[in-house]
Amino acid sequence: xxxxxxxxxxxxxxxxxxxxxxxxxxxxxxxxxxxxxxxxxxxxxxxxxxxxxxxxxxxxxxxxxxxxxxxxxxxxxxxxxxxxxxxxxxxxxxxxxxxxxxxxxxxxxxxxxxxxxxxxxxxxxxxxxxxxxxxxxxxxxxxxxxxxxxxxxxxxxxxxxxxxxxxxxxxxxxxxxxxxxxxxxxxxxxxxxxxxxxxxxxxxxxxxxxxxxxxxxxxxxxxxxxxxxxxxxxxxxxxxxxxxxxxxxxxxxxxxxxxxxxxxxxxxxxxxxxxxxxxxxxxxxxxxxxxxxxxxxxxxxxxxxxxxxxxxxxxxxxxxxxxxxx
Amino acid sequence: xxxxxxxxxxxxxxxxxxxxxxxxxxxxxxxxxxxxxxxxxxxxxxxxxxxxxxxxxxxxxxxxxxxxxxxxxxxxxxxxxxxxxxxxxxxxxxxxxxxxxxxxxxxxxxxxxxxxxxxxxxxxxxxxxxxxxxxxxxxxxxxxxxxxxxxxxxxxxxxxxxxxxxxxxxxxxxxxxxxxxxxxxxxxxxxxxxxxxxxxxxxxxxxxxxxxxxxxxxxxxxxxxxxxxxxxxxxx
Numbered sequence: 020x021x022x023x024x025x026x027x028x029x030x031x032x033x034x035x036x037x038x039x040x041x042x043x044x045x046x047x048x049x050x051x052x053x054x055x056x057x058x059x060x061x062x063x064x065x066x067x068x069x070x071x072x073x074x075x076x077x078x079x080x081x082x083x084x085x086x087x088x089x090x091x092x093x094x095x096x097x098x099x100x101x102x103x104x105x106x107x108x109x110x111x112x113x114x115x116x117x118x119x120x121x122x123x124x125x126x127x128x129x130x131x132x133x134x135x136x137x138x139x140x141x142x143x144x145x146x147x148x149x150x151x152x153x154x155x156x157x158x159x160x161x162x163x164x165x166x167x168x169x170x171x172x173x174x175x176x177x178x179x180x181x182x183x184x185x186x187x188x189x190x191x192x193x194x195x196x197x198x199x200x201x202x203x204x205x206x207x208x209x210x211x212x213x214x215x216x217x218x219x220x221x222x223x224x225x226x227x228x229x230x231x232x233x234x235x236x237x238x239x240x241x242x243x244x245x246x247x248x249x250x251x252x253x254x255x256x257x258x259x260x261x262x263x264x265x266x267x268x269x270x271x272x273x274x275x276x277x278x279x280x281x282x283x284x285x286x287x288x289x290x291x292x293x294x295x296x297x298x299x300x301x302x303x304x305x306x307x308x309x310x311x312x313x314x315x316x317x318x319x320x321x322x323x324x325x326x327x328x329x330x331x332x333x334x335x336x337x338x339x340x341x342x343x344x345x
Numbered sequence: 346x347x348x349x350x351x352x353x354x355x356x357x358x359x360x361x362x363x364x365x366x367x368x369x370x371x372x373x374x375x376x377x378x379x380x381x382x383x384x385x386x387x388x389x390x391x392x393x394x395x396x397x398x399x400x401x402x403x404x405x406x407x408x409x410x411x412x413x414x415x416x417x418x419x420x421x422x423x424x425x426x427x428x429x430x431x432x433x434x435x436x437x438x439x440x441x442x443x444x445x446x447x448x449x450x451x452x453x454x455x456x457x458x459x460x461x462x463x464x465x466x467x468x469x470x471x472x473x474x475x476x477x478x479x480x481x482x483x484x485x486x487x488x489x490x491x492x493x494x495x496x497x498x499x500x501x502x503x504x505x506x507x508x509x510x511x512x513x514x515x516x517x518x519x520x521x522x523x524x525x526x527x528x529x530x531x532x533x534x535x536x537x538x539x540x541x542x543x544x545x546x547x548x549x550x551x552x553x554x555x556x557x558x559x560x561x562x563x564x565x566x567x568x569x570x571x572x573x574x575x576x577x578x579x580x581x
Contacts, residue, residue, distance in 0.1 A: 209446055210448045212415075212417045
């Protein structure tokens, strides 16, 4: 087992090195693609970090992403860059804690609706502030570094995110998170402080998402609320994580890479029908692969037993039969 | 000693517990008997902190008030609950269930030794430590639930209807195991409808009716009690 782990780490390290050196061999367009790819892999993994095990479906991704991007837009000429990033992370954390404390008691669809509303609320607040206080709608971001630096920062953030997911997954905390999604009452009886655990994970996930927004912000040069608070980003992140499998370490990445490339191609090829195709794809994925590609592959090819920790009908079925047996 | 004084509990207008007083010594086995809706489960839930009692200091552990503590802190006081029905995490393996059972800081020290001890108590589970709990029989799942609760290093183990839905032969096996748990010095507070078998392991018992304690006594006395015989043991 340890030998296998070492091998996986070695392969991951080689892949990481290859990715890190990639900008030296690629053109601007390809580097742009890599930025988008790493960005979405990080977003989907960070989303799954919280939403995968707890099954709280969050549509607040763009709220935090936008907060990150807007913080950079507002502060890029005031503070040195590392401090701008720190400020973005701090604001993301503060918002996540407030939102988490007030909403994590909401269950199921109410949480989904709240998070969706939150993204809209933040966007309207920023717009209102810009119009009424600063008197402008739209800001410029001038940074002295090129796309390679953005890419490397995202790559580092992605690596950290995957390492955190991996660590939590093999930790008692990971199990605790899983069972919160299963049965909060029994989880409480084990001595798990459910509210605090959920809040901590929600905040961690939100800070990573905020940082993705902050790091990617200089790509735009010109930023306004309509751009950085575009709700499509929340849906894309969600569908990527679901396609790959939100309960697997590599699941979100597995969903993010092909979907990002597909969307990139679609938006270039069919700019007018892009949204329609996107909607159809969402429906298709939810119907055909409810547990994600990773779970599907394990079921089909692996000797591993089907993991009931999926969103699929199968798990509900197995739970019902288990109940019937009691 | 775990003591309950004058405990009242309401669900809306419904008075589930009405001035209940009980106590259980360390190492003792106490059974709470009563019909459906008598308030037995509510009593366990109140002790576990899952429902908030009406007011005042009504639950004490070794003289210290514990009523009103959030439920996740109760295990670290040495009180464990096997709730009715789902006491397990079905999607996890036996081993993972035990790992979560030892989640509280109280349970972390000596966890390895306790795991060995629990597997000695439940040799069947030791053979199946990597099996997903959903795929096990009802009786085995109940064993997992008890093993999970024991991993939290309880002084007091509360069981809510452990025999519910189990075949008679499995119930017998379950109570044999509870007898072994009892010998390790853990106090057991059992809510049961299966009066005959629960009185066979118990030292003492309480009778509950409509949210009140209406009788108490040693297990032997309760077996002879005419009300108990009429209501539960099918004797005229």
